[in-house]
Amino acid sequence: MPKIVDPEARRRAVAEAVLRVVGRDGVAGASLRNVAQEAGLAIGSVRHYFSDHDEVLIFAMTELSARIERRVWGHVERLLDPEAGHEHRARAEELIAEFLPLDAERREEGMLWQAFTTAARTRPELRPHAVELEEGLRALLLRVLRGGQEAGGLSDDLDLELETFRLSALLDGLTLQAALEPERVTPDILRNVLRRHLETLRRER
Numbered sequence: 001m002p003k004i005v006d007p008e009a010r011r012r013a014v015a016e017a018v019l020r021v022v023g024r025d026g027v028a029g030a031s032l033r034n035v036a037q038e039a040g041l042a043i044g045s046v047r048h049y050f051s052d053h054d055e056v057l058i059f060a061m062t063e064l065s066a067r068i069e070r071r072v073w074g075h076v077e078r079l080l081d082p083e084a085g086h087e088h089r090a091r092a093e094e095l096i097a098e099f100l101p102l103d104a105e106r107r108e109e110g111m112l113w114q115a116f117t118t119a120a121r122t123r124p125e126l127r128p129h130a131v132e133l134e135e136g137l138r139a140l141l142l143r144v145l146r147g148g149q150e151a152g153g154l155s156d157d158l159d160l161e162l163e164t165f166r167l168s169a170l171l172d173g174l175t176l177q178a179a180l181e182p183e184r185v186t187p188d189i190l191r192n193v194l195r196r197h198l199e200t201l202r203r204e205r
Helices: 007-025 032-039 043-049 053-079 085-097 104-119 127-150 160-180 187-203
Strands: none
Touching: 007 032, 007 043, 007 053, 007 104, 032 043, 032 053, 053 085, 053 104, 053 127, 085 127, 085 187, 104 127, 104 160, 127 160, 160 187
16 A cells, blocks of 8 residues: 655654754755755655745744744743732743743754844845744733733833833844853853843833
C-alpha cells in the first residue's frame, strides 16, 4: 500500500527544517535545496506542499510565531485570572520575560525572530508578515501594561502607546545584545534590566 502522508505534518516538518537552517546559516542560506536536504526530502517533495520559496519562508515565520504564542498563552491566562490580585506584577514580569533569551529555547527563537525581521527589510514579500509579528508582540505588551494600569500599579496618565513601543524596543535591544555577547549579557542581567524598567514605569506617578 502507498504510504499515507499527513500534508500539514509534512509542512510543519519542512518549516522546522527552515528554522534550523535559518538559525545556522541565516535566511539567505535557506534555499529550497538546503531546506529539502535538512528535512531529508527531495526538492520536488517540498514543492509539492508549497507553491514557491516565499511560501516556505512565510509558513516557517508563522510556525515560529505560533511556537512562541503557545508558550506565552499560559502566562496570559494566569495574568487575566481575577484572583491574581497582588501577584499581577510578578506574573506580568514573567510574561514579558518570555520574549527575552533567558534559556536555549528562547535564545534560538530570538535569533530566528531577528533574522526574519532583518531579512524583511530587503525582501518585500516577507515584510507584511514580519510587521504582523511585531504588531502582535506590541498588542500583547499593550494589553499587559493596560492591565497593570487597571490594577492600580501604573499611573492613570501614563502614555500606554508610547510605553508599549519603548518596552518593545527594550526587548529587541536586549535580545540583540545577548546574541552578540552572551557571556556578558547573562539571563540575570536581562531580568534585572527588565525589572528596573518596569519599576521605573511604576514610579511615574
